[in-house]
Every structure is written in structure tokens, then in C-alpha cells.
Amino acid sequence: MLIDYHKVNIYQQDKLILHDVDFHAEEGEFIYLIGKVGSGKSSLLKTFYCELDLPQKETEKAQVLGRDLKALKRKEVPALRKEMGIIFQDFQLLHDQTVYRNLRFVLKATGWKDKKKIDQRIDEVLEAVGMADRKESMPHELSGGEQQRISIARALLNHPKIIIADEPTGNLDPETACNIVKLLKDITTTGTAVVMSTHNIPLLDRFPGIVYRCKEGLLSDVTKEYANLDLTEDEATM
Numbered sequence: 001m002l003i004d005y006h007k008v009n010i011y012q013q014d015k016l017i018l019h020d021v022d023f024h025a026e027e028g029e030f031i032y033l034i035g036k037v038g039s040g041k042s043s044l045l046k047t048f049y050c051e052l053d054l055p056q057k058e059t060e061k062a063q064v065l066g067r068d069l070k071a072l073k074r075k076e077v078p079a080l081r082k083e084m085g086i087i088f089q090d091f092q093l094l095h096d097q098t099v100y101r102n103l104r105f106v107l108k109a110t111g112w113k114d115k116k117k118i119d120q121r122i123d124e125v126l127e128a129v130g131m132a133d134r135k136e137s138m139p140h141e142l143s144g145g146e147q148q149r150i151s152i153a154r155a156l157l158n159h160p161k162i163i164i165a166d167e168p169t170g171n172l173d174p175e176t177a178c179n180i181v182k183l184l185k186d187i188t189t190t191g192t193a194v195v196m197s198t199h200n201i202p203l204l205d206r207f208p209g210i211v212y213r214c215k216e217g218l219l220s221d222v223t224k225e226y227a228n229l230d231l232t233e234d235e236a237t238m
């Protein structure tokens with residue numbers, strides 16, 4: 001299992017955001033996280049990559065990629081993150097660097113040294129997201145959807161076992177959003193799991209997956225019943 005949470009409490013400062021969280025992710029799974037604004041989606045995702053700490057005493061089990069988060073030391077976090085791809089709504093590309101340099105920056109920062117291997121891996125990930133011909137482009141020369149493709153390519157660089165995507169389609173028009181989610185779903189066929197938060201409810205029918213919902217401090221697996229729930233609040237972004 002890639003992520004195994006059992007009875008986990010999640011706080012922001014002193015405020016309990018989600019309690020008794022059970023969450024599981026297995027290889028190749030495509031998992032949505034829905035819930036209204038402020039319901040705790042980002043907070044949960046942040047705990048997976050240790051941006052938000054879990055309270056030791058209120059965590060029964062929290063394992064991510066074979067590590068016990070209760071025992072994980074700060075210095076072990078970069079190695080854990082190297083095995084994950086993380087994607088954000090605002091792409092977070094280096095604006096003054098070409099696509100190629102954006103990707104090379106990550107490889108160098110994660111220990112790659114051989115220029116030939118670096119160039120080969122950059123070609124592979126750009127190919128995987130359909131952007132092989134944009135290596136020398138600057139981010140501002142790309143559309144939002146294209147920039148998100150580059151950030152997905154960046155997330156793929158180190159062969160992640162799991163991709164965590166926090167509202168990856170939040171800044172995109174509906175058609176571009178569909179293309180990005182299709183790409184993320186295609187990636188799961190390679191065995192990489194994807195966990196993505198979204199307010200874009202129509203995606204759930206179009207690209208079926210497992211659906212978790214944050215509501216009133218609780219996280220539930222609603223895969224079987226989401227179609228019968230009123231998700232008006234979950235869809236609103238304001």
C-alpha cells in the first residue's frame with residue numbers, strides 16, 4: 001500500500017480540521033478528493049508530503065511509501081518527496097527559465113549528474129505529456145494547460161510511485177481540464193497512483209476513480225454513492 005492512514009487527526013495550528021481519517025492508496029489507483037471550500041482537502045494532501053505535521057499522539061497509523069510518518073525525521077523528508085510528484089493549481093514553474101531548464105533544475109537538485117541521462121529523461125517526460133517540441137519555450141509562451149503539462153512532466157521526472165495534485169485543473173477551462181485529467185488518469189496505467197483534489201465534479205463521471213469526500217471534519221469514501229449526493233457545495237469554488 002502506498003498510503004495507509006488509520007485514525008489520523010489533522011490540525012491547522014490548534015484547529016482540528018479532519019478527525020479519525022482513514023485513507024488508503026494503492027498502486028495505480030486514481031483517487032479524487034472532493035469537499036467544499038475550506039473542508040480540509042489541501043490540509044490532508046499536505047500531510048502526505050510532510051508540509052503539515054501530524055500530532056504523534058493522535059495518529060494511530062500514518063504510512064506513506066513505506067515510511068511511518070510518526071517516526072519520520074525532518075532530514076528524511078526530501079528522500080520521501082523525491083518518490084512523489086507534486087502538482088499545484090498555479091503550476092509553480094520558474095518563470096525566467098525555459099521548460100528544459102525548469103526540468104533540469106529538479107533533476108540536478110535531486111542528485112542527477114550525467115548530462116546525457118538528464119537530457120534523455122527530460123525528453124522522455126516531455127514526450128509523455130505531449131510537449132516534446134516545447135523544450136526551449138519560456139513558461140509565459142505556453143497556455144495554462146500547456147504549463148500544467150510541464151508541471152506534470154516535472155512531477156514525473158523521478159519515476160514517482162504517487163502523484164499528489166492539489167486542484168490541478170483549478171485555473172483551466174473545462175476542455176483543457178478534461179485533457180489534463182485524462183493525462184493524469186493515463187499515468188495511472190503505468191502503476192503510479194494519483195490523488196487529486198478538485199471542485200470539478202463532472203470529472204468524476206468522465207474519468208471514474210475512487211472518491212473521498214471531506215465534510216464537517218470527516219473524510220469518507222463515497223465512491224459508491226457520490227452520484228446520489230448533493231455536491232453543489234463541493235463544486236463551488238468561492
Ligand SMILES: Nc1ncnc2c1ncn2[C@@H]1O[C@H](COP(=O)(O)OP(=O)(O)OP(=O)(O)O)[C@@H](O)[C@H]1O
Pocket residue numbers: 012013017035036037038039040041042043044214
Ligand atoms: N496555514 C494555515 N493556518 C491556519 N489555518 C489554515 C491554514 N491553511 C488552511 N487553514 C484552515 O484550514 C481549513 C482547511 O483548509 P484547506 O486549505 O485544507 O481546505 P480545502 O478543502 O483545501 O479548501 P479549498 O477548496 O479552498 O482549497 C480552513 O478552515 C482553512 O482556513
